[in-house]
Amino acid sequence: MRGEVLRRLREQARLSRRELAQRAGVEEATVWRLEMGQRQGRPVVIAKLARVLAELTGRGVGDVLAELMGMEGTEPLEVRVIPRYLSLPEAARYLGLSQAAVRQAVREGRLRPRSIPGPRGMLVFSLAELDRFAESYLEAVS
Structure with missing residues (x-):
């Protein structure tokens, strides 16, 4: 640097x-x-x-x-940080649904969260699972 x-x-x-x-x-x-x-x-x-x-x-x-880094004049760098897992509020924003709708999908078994070890047992959702749910949700709505 x-x-x-x-x-x-x-x-x-x-x-x-x-x-x-x-x-x-x-x-x-x-x-x-x-x-x-x-x-x-x-x-x-x-x-x-x-x-x-x-x-x-x-x-x-x-x-x-x-x-x-002394690389000016080279191809522009594309910097993206892609999270592997999203919290409930982030998952709701990602899907364009309310948090209540996401919780309901979890209760019905249509969306499978993962739990993070710890005292609070926070639930997170993988991007792959959210994409799978979004596809099935769109099919059900259509």
Whole structure:
């Protein structure tokens, strides 16, 4: 990663190191070390910083990542984070249904959630299961 580019982008976004670190969810010392070239940076940290800088400078995350990594002028990077599982509210938004309708489909056995271990036993839905349900739901409605 190119520290001088990180510093320039941070200054363009009018952020202090502390503000950038807080927004990205990393330590201020990490931002300082990256800017000074003392660290290369883990991909997840660089991605967090790129997202914040892209949002504040009005640029695409892929463009900012390419510039940080010294790859500008190459094919644009496409950055997509695709979750494997969605919570009940996220699943309802994904399907365009109310949460009550999703709960009803679970009770009727038409939609199969997975449980996450833990004290609250949160239910999550895989994207494949939501797509399968959406296809069957559309067939039933038609």
